[in-house]
Amino acid sequence: MRSHSCGELSLDQVGQTVTLCGWVARRREHGEHLAFIDLRDHTGLVQCVVDGAAELRSEFVVRVTGVLRPRPEGTVNDQLSTGQVEVGECTVEVLSAAEPPPFPLDERAADVDETVRLRYRYLDLRREDMQKNLRTRAKINSAIRSAMDAQDFVEIETPMLIASTPEGARDFVVPARTKPGNFYALPQSPQLFKQLCMVGGVDRYYQIARCFRDEDLRADRQFEFSQLDAEMSFASQDDVLECITRAVSAAVEVVTGEGIGEVPRMTWRDAMDRFGSDKPDVRFGMELTELTSVFAKTEFNAFKASSIKGICHVGAAAETSRSRLDELTDDAKRWGAKGLVWMRVEDGEAGLSLNSPVAKFLSEDEKTGILDLLGAQAGDVIYLVADDWAKVCHVLGLLRLALGRPPVNEGGFNFLWVVDFPLFESIDPVTSKPVSAHHPFTMPHEDDWALLDGEPEDLLKVRSQAYDLVLNGWELGSGSVRIHRSDIQSRIFELLGVSAEEAALKFGFLLDAFRFGAPPHAGFAFGIDRIVALLLGEENIREVIAFPKTQSGGDPLTGAPTPIEPAQLEELGLRLLPQAT
RNA sequence: GGUCCCGUGGUGCAGCCUGGAGUGCACGCCGGCCUGUCAAGCCGGAGGUCGCGGGUUCAAAUCCCGUCGGGACCGCCA
Numbered sequence: 001m002r003s004h005s006c007g008e009l010s011l012d013q014v015g016q017t018v019t020l021c022g023w024v025a026r027r028r029e030h031g032e033h034l035a036f037i038d039l040r041d042h043t044g045l046v047q048c049v050v051d052g053a054a055e056l057r058s059e060f061v062v063r064v065t066g067v068l069r070p071r072p073e074g075t076v077n078d079q080l081s082t083g084q085v086e087v088g089e090c091t092v093e094v095l096s097a098a099e100p101p102p103f104p105l106d107e108r109a110a111d112v113d114e115t116v117r118l119r120y121r122y123l124d125l126r127r128e129d130m131q132k133n134l135r136t137r138a139k140i141n142s143a144i145r146s147a148m149d150a151q152d153f154v155e156i157e158t159p160m161l162i163a164s165t166p167e168g169a170r171d172f173v174v175p176a177r178t179k180p181g182n183f184y185a186l187p188q189s190p191q192l193f194k195q196l197c198m199v200g201g202v203d204r205y206y207q208i209a210r211c212f213r214d215e216d217l218r219a220d221r222q223f224e225f226s227q228l229d230a231e232m233s234f235a236s237q238d239d240v241l242e243c244i245t246r247a248v249s250a251a252v253e254v255v256t257g258e259g260i261g262e263v264p265r266m267t268w269r270d271a272m273d274r275f276g277s278d279k280p281d282v283r284f285g286m287e288l289t290e291l292t293s294v295f296a297k298t299e300f301n302a303f304k305a306s307s308i309k310g311i312c313h314v315g316a317a318a319e320t321s322r323s324r325l326d327e328l329t330d331d332a333k334r335w336g337a338k339g340l341v342w343m344r345v346e347d348g349e350a351g352l353s354l355n356s357p358v359a360k361f362l363s364e365d366e367k368t369g370i371l372d373l374l375g376a377q378a379g380d381v382i383y384l385v386a387d388d389w390a391k392v393c394h395v396l397g398l399l400r401l402a403l404g405r406p407p408v409n410e411g412g413f414n415f416l417w418v419v420d421f422p423l424f425e426s427i428d429p430v431t432s433k434p435v436s437a438h439h440p441f442t443m444p445h446e447d448d449w450a451l452l453d454g455e456p457e458d459l460l461k462v463r464s465q466a467y468d469l470v471l472n473g474w475e476l477g478s479g480s481v482r483i484h485r486s487d488i489q490s491r492i493f494e495l496l497g498v499s500a501e502e503a504a505l506k507f508g509f510l511l512d513a514f515r516f517g518a519p520p521h522a523g524f525a526f527g528i529d530r531i532v533a534l535l536l537g538e539e540n541i542r543e544v545i546a547f548p549k550t551q552s553g554g555d556p557l558t559g560a561p562t563p564i565e566p567a568q569l570e571e572l573g574l575r576l577l578p579q580a581t
Numbered sequence: 582g583g584u585c586c587c588g589u590g591g592u593g594c595a596g597c598c599u600g601g602a603g604u605g606c607a608c609g610c611c612g613g614c615c616u617g618u619c620a621a622g623c624c625g626g627a628g629g630u631c632g633c634g635g636g637u638u639c640a641a642a643u644c645c646c647g648u649c650g651g652g653a654c655c656g657c658c659a
Contacts, residue, residue, distance in 0.1 A: 026621095028617090028622095029618095029621090030616050030617070030618065030621080031615045031616055032615090032616090033616065034616040035616095047619070075619085079619080080619080083619085101591090101592095101609090102591055104593090104608075107620095109592090111592085113593090113651075114651070168659040213658060216656085216657060218653085219654090331654095334585095334654090334655065336655085436659055437659080438659065550650090551652065552650085
């Protein structure tokens, strides 16, 4: 049907008769007998010179046959990769007429209401940006698969219709026609199946898996998403990090032409202390500074707290108005702080001085301590939060991002392994049982096994062999060394307050499997949508998903979700509640 | 569950604060002119339930309340 693609044409093919197929991207008429058509396919644009174009309109699908020739002197277009040439002596066959598109299919589409783009996603996808994103995603998937194959991982597909488990995120649920009143769940991840693969002697498993979580959507979260899911037998944490780093490196190489070297590591504790986040964006400084000891004997009631930290926004005093400071204070309160103390650093008669509503409550030693530890200079703005350690880190971490985070496409690709996550994230105030930070099959750090028999506060100090991969402040994925010893697993369930009966009910098949000879194993999973978005400089994963959903979980193109017929409900043994109709 | 922002011809915006005739700009669309343009140019034209509902008012795109849709975020996402 065609001899060439539009974007591949260059001076090399001059003189050849070419047949091209594509869409009319633009038409420039110069009277009855001269017009220019920009013909577009997935490879790009090329200019066709035609004898009148009255019958052609935007987005008509045409086949053009003509002779490729150099453009006349002075008409070369440097903006276009095919700008040296044009197709002349054209005959044009209309393969499909088209209505005018509802929005411009060029770079201006970036400003169009996203709902409109999604309603006409098939038009949106014709755009160069979207073509690039889809094709880059495909290449990244391919590179990741190659990297995993080369490391002897076996690609295995796991079921999409599985048993629901109460742990973790809210499940998407599918009614079972053959067993009315029962339900399948869509997998939140293939977690249990990949561990069963290890028991099954697979040794190394991987899959680019579709996963489903019925939780509120965000710029970096959809109901359904893809992850590289992997699991290794007879492997340590270091083995996993090395293998995953190779896959990530292959993905990066698709976009930058270069792989990544060793990925730096940071402990969870350091990440929280210095950046106030378990997924620190290390593209910029403004680190949290520990100030608790400065206020050990303070007279200022608001600072009589177990933890005080501060951040210094260098040189920001001039640009930070009083109303902006009030906004930031409101933000801090929304994030859970009791308040936010701000201080403008100014030149005073005797060195630096602090301009702040609370300055009068602070001693000279305290003021000096703040300035010294933060290394503040005149013109800086200092923010302080006092509360318990976790709250202080959380609030200042969010404040740091609000004040200093660079645009998504700046600062390069700063991968980071965050290691030594705590095994338990908190003690439930009602049951006084610890709550798993990762999942209950995560292996505690060997050095901390003794703490498992200690007091509740000791439990919170237990580190796990769990690790996250972070890129520019986005959590790309997480993994852990799994518990393969039944004595340790029993102890963890005991601590979590999960009875043997309950464990058997929820995870019995896995625990059964482990009784038949489970190899030590460890694994990881990272989000494809996220890594592709970041590598392409997109701040929203919808830009790298062909048919994404809106924040409320709808699809403007198909109208999903929709009601179903009463007969369908009947067959499934379901009846709707009055408020659902 | 919560906070904030947005909604005006097909598209992007201005108008709203300070109420006074659907007013304006750019693109697109339709028609005409135009033989070297490339977001072609020039001339003319069509195109509107100001998201929806209610309230205040002599009068509402504009003020108030509610609601729907979209977006960002907190919670949530083992």
